[in-house]
Amino acid sequence: MSKFRKINQLFQARPTLEGAGVHLKRVFGHAEVPTFDPFLLLDDFHSDNPDFYMKGFPWHPHRGIETVTYMIEGKVEHKVEKGHTVFAYVLEGEGYYDPDKEDAISRENLVLFSDGEKVAIEAAEGPLRFLLISGKPIDEPVAWYGPIVMNTEEELKQAFDEYQNGTFIKD
DSSP states (O other), X not given: OOOBOOXXXXXXXXXXXXXXXXXXXXXXXXXXXXXXXXXXXXEXXXXXXXXXXXXXXXXXOOSSEEEEEEEESSEEEEEOOTTSEEEEEEEESEEEOXXXXXXXXXXXXXXXXXXXXXXXXXXXXXXXXXXXXXXXXXXXXXXXXXXXXXXXXXXXXXXXXXHHHTOSSOO
């Protein structure tokens, strides 16, 4: 029998003001990078701009990332890779993200799962819509300043020098 993942941590989206006055809800960002390796950030634009729903994926350059959107009214079991970072972000409704069904988790909350081979998710009442995202950690250092993300401070400095010199974009 496969080992079901349990809830490791919960994160709630929080209002954030980005450049150019863009209002969004930041689910996780810079401070949580080690926790969500290989992912860098997840922003929810839905509440303020229906033309943009989620930002952060699939723009990540790392291969081996799976994103599944579910809308259920019952229960779903989904196989995931052992050792991968796996989380669910609730878009609509309430559901149980643990086989023990202790607490229903609602919209604008993220469930970070413990390790295991499967997740079991069940709608509490009515439809439940969520993103299920997984990726293999890359265990690399992250140097981040503004919109540029590199591995080291030296690479970050070089990237900004190239940006200022007009050589950042390579053909």
